[in-house]
Amino acid sequence: MPNITFIEPSGDERVVDVPVGWSLMQAATSKGVEGIDAECGGSCACATCHCYLEGELAALVPAPAQGEISMLDSVAAERRPNSRLSCQIKMTPALEGLVVRLPETQT
Ligand code: FES
Numbered sequence: 583m584p585n586i587t588f589i590e591p592s593g594d595e596r597v598v599d600v601p602v603g604w605s606l607m608q609a610a611t612s613k614g615v616e617g618i619d620a621e622c623g624g625s626c627a628c629a630t631c632h633c634y635l636e637g638e639l640a641a642l643v644p645a646p647a648q649g650e651i652s653m654l655d656s657v658a659a660e661r662r663p664n665s666r667l668s669c670q671i672k673m674t675p676a677l678e679g680l681v682v683r684l685p686e687t688q689t
Pocket residue numbers: 607619620621622623624625626627628629630631653667668669670
């Protein structure tokens with residue numbers, strides 16, 4: 583099962599096995615990773631699953647759909663070029679080793 587490294591707001595790193603097809607948000611919340619609220623449960627309606635994709639593997643993540651781009655306007659922390667909503671990114675084998683940094687705040 584491929585894994586993802588989440589960097590929590592504190593700077594702690596958590597390596598989490600993620601089933602293919604799960605969202606990064608599902609993986610993080612199911613493993614108790616700090617830094618994601620996911621108030622809407624993954625329906626791209628809250629922007630509290632904001633994350634920053636880091637490293638070369640980020641280029642392998644499909645581009646955001648229009649709904650995600652719009653919702654990124656509502657993130658609480660600084661929006662950066664590598665900002666994404668973790669509920670909209672599905673795990674694939676190619677993303678093994680992806681690094682995902684979580685922001686200081688989601689609200
Ligand atoms: S969980 Fe609400 S937008 Fe991702």
